[in-house]
Amino acid sequence: MPLVFDFKLGFQYIALTRPTILITMSYDVLKQNIKKNLNLSTEELEGICKYYKPFDVKKKEFLLTQGSICKFEGFVLEGCFRIFTLDKKGNENTLYFAAKDWWLMDIDSFMNQTPSNLNIQALEDSKVLLINRRDKNALYDSLPVVEKLFRIMSQKALVSWQRRLIRNHCFTAKERYFHFLETYPDISSKLTDKQIAGYLGISHEFLSKIKKSEK
């Protein structure tokens, strides 16, 4: 099995393998995702997709760890990831989860090539499409419409982050918990309560008490 990408991740050495089965179909997920943001021609979609390479990631493997530099931007075809930081107190603070049809990156570290504050870990066996920095820049240069595409996607993401911050201020932990369950039923069903607590910004003990109070 060809070993295409390898990452030195802090202590850990991770070898990503190229999937053994053909995943021509998989690009449809990416194409549909793009089309939701901008109506592109078939040629343009193909021109974009050819830069993204498929990889398998095993459960519990890290695509990125704090301190290392993010060398890729990604898109999830299958499976689920957890993007989190470890704070001084040792709490794992989850920024977001990325399941099928989600983008996966540390923009900060990728753009500026500075050490990342984030960890990206597969919660189950997953398939992703990855693009490295050189190819991403080549993609921007070869297809100017990609600038517009990512401009639009970034602005939409911005809106989501603003809304989440407001929810964190205005809602109680209980309200945030049920909002999360309702908004992301497909993702939340794959998660442990501990992981959900890390996303909500509360202790897992308290989440347990929230659940009890609702029975």
Place this chain on the structure above:
Amino acid sequence: MPLVFDFKLGFQYIALTRPTILITMSYDVLKQNIKKNLNLSTEELEGICKYYKPFDVKKKEFLLTQGSICKFEGFVLEGCFRIFTLDKKGNENTLYFAAKDWWLMDIDSFMNQTPSNLNIQALEDSKVLLINRRDKNALYDSLPVVEKLFRIMSQKALVSWQRRLIRNHCFTAKERYFHFLETYPDISSKLTDKQIAGYLGISHEFLSKIKKSEK
């Protein structure tokens, strides 16, 4: 006393006045801001700036209110603004402040022309550069590099929002307060404690106690 909707901007007509003095110099602030993100030629900078029109905004005037549709994107030349939402409990939750050299918009409402959830209010007599939707689209079309510019700016903004969310989870109110003072000394000096509390997501009484505990 919570702000009630006596400022019905859906109905209210706000007459922005064009500044009486020439502000040729003012565009330098915008040009410098753009250059921080992308190195553009003098012609490109001029090509962008000509779309942005200067306006005066009086203290306490609203550029946008919840429920109305955002018809502009803006940039602050002088003064200071507060961007906030009013929640069900009547709390004013401040998303951010925009002083000189900051961008000012409700991307969500502006992009999709949907009713805004935000209020944008001048905290002091201010000067802004505004662009409407038609001109913004014309700008994107006339200068493709503007797509790249806003793609980069949006991605940087994204990073800031992610970091703020993590700070909200990992830091106590006291830590967040001092972080804010240190990070934005120029802005925080213009604000009342009540406004700062609204940004930190805490009650102004508690902020008062934080300050006392540090003396």
Place this chain on the structure above:
DNA sequence: AAAAAAAGTTGAACTTGTTCAACTCGGGAA
């Protein structure tokens, strides 16, 4: 300058969420 309206302070009672420790339970590795 006086009056009115906000902003800020303080204390007490209260709610929300944390921490620690002890326990149960289920699933994966040897």
Place this chain on the structure above:
DNA sequence: TTCCCGAGTTGAACAAGTTCAACTTTTTTT
């Protein structure tokens, strides 16, 4: 199969932050 580890639960004591109300100070309006 057994062992063990990590997830989840529960309770008690604690810390963080809110609410309300009364008060003082500062700012704005007239």
